[in-house]
Amino acid sequence: MNEGQPPVENGGVLWSDGMDLLKDVAERKHFFPTGLEGIDTLLGGGLRKGQLTELTGQSSSGKTQACLSFASHVAARHMGVVLYLDTSNSFSPSRIARILDEIPISLIKEPKDVRLKRVMSSIICESVFDIFALFEVLDQLEVSLNDKVNNGGKKICLLIIDSISSLLAPIIGGKYSQGRSMMISVAMILKKLADKHNLSVLVTNHMVAGNGAPKPALGESWKAVPHIRLMISRDRGSNICTATILKHTLMASGRHLRFAVPG
């Protein structure tokens, strides 16, 4: 078909070799400590930039608490700006203040109210109630990340979507395939943003009843999407949580760890 054409220089396709990839990982794709020691140990350091992590669990198992905790820790340690997309108005500044109070004394170098103000200004919270609003927000995010102008020196480094399943579950299923295609499109956009702009993306998922044990929502098509899938469950009436790895790019699945969640 194209024999007569002069050879185009790869047509814009970027091939890299193994050493380039390793260099990229070593220089740019670092780990974020999350502040929850149990999860940090389980994940071998924390959330990784460039990866899409899913946190799934039943209601009131500690998912939102974990998300708020991650956001606070990243913001408190000057690691960058956090974009928190909230689908159910569960973002609570008072909970963030309580989480910050629990941070060990050694890390405190400034008065509490100054730190609280700084952390709050590093967390951008947006309410997103449907899939189209999510597409719009991600579009704007991509434009602002592509923008070369330095906007005050603070780039977004963590994107949290709590919870993405409440946006996607209503549209998948049913006769038309458009719902699933939107889900996969969102997944591709998130992974592209994570890789190109060195973000760590965290999404939460709820659980539904299956044949027997409850299973994560969003079905089988979603299983292939995240890099890392974590399941969190809380023992009844206590603040001991168990985190289990459902899927990980580096480790075998099945590992779990029990830890105490503050507050």
Next chain:
Amino acid sequence: MAGETGYGPREWLAVDETAAAFLSRSLSTRPPILLPPPLHRAPLRPGNVVEIAGPSNSGKSQLLLMAAVQCILPKEWEGVYFGGLGKAVMYIDLDCRFDVLRLAHILRKRIMQGCGSAHPASEEFEKDVSKDKSYSFQDTLFSDCMKHFLYVRCYNSSELIAALKSLNSQSEARGKVLGIGIYFLMLDSIGAFYWIDRAPQSTTESKGNVISFQSITENVVQEIRKFLHLQPVLVLVTKAPIYGDGITASNDFQRGSSKYMLEDSTASRYSKREEERNGSYREYMPSAWQTLVTHRIKLQDLEQESGFSSEQDSEVLSVHTSEWLHPSLNTKEKFYIKDDGVGLIQ
């Protein structure tokens, strides 16, 4: 006509090549490839297209990485035998979940194993000199091998087709630099864009130019065939099943699914639960793809038998099964995946 070119009927009837010569020529230019288990059961040669199918978490990407490491390791390096193929691998990532650290981990383990068996007494020498020498030897080999691994990421079907079109020029360019040729081509998850491509296009710029999943797949198949003509390589493709009630019936799907169902019904050892699961698997790849694929292996994750523990640590490892569908070998093999590799369970 005979008189013009001096090519008479006698010459036309003369033998070009005997069967023995043909066989030996074909075996030398396209030698059989031995892949790590569980892919070792079927004889594979460059030019074959192997489809590794299985649900999520059944070990497909792990098998690809093992095969890649087998390819990029040299057969022998500075006197140490590694048993690899010593060629380059091109990896097209459609799932965008490839983790280079895992590849690096597996490669380092293989290199250490190779060095360990070559110098079994090296553990006794705790002196820095020999340690440094062995580290730099391993590091140089490691970076050499990693340079033989070529990678590209595609976020949609158009990028995939562009990447496939650039295969030939890229492999030639890299071949000149590296001095070796491409031997494996890997595609991680051929069905990654299935839902995106199947969604009905509400607005089309040019009338009648609807891009469907079928036409995209035919395009992909055409590009792969073109590349295979110019450079015979072994193609390894992973495929995740698609579960969907919204799959509209078309000739291809019905034909494909009935073929698949027939293979399933001949194996009567499936438990009821597996039957339920298999019932919802449908062959969603069009017939153009199915004619391209020459070998098929199916992987599954055994959830019930999670009580297998390895000898070293008491961790519970997940057990997977593999089954060659084409060529149909009628045996299911069990294997487990550790952090650094795959082991067969006898």
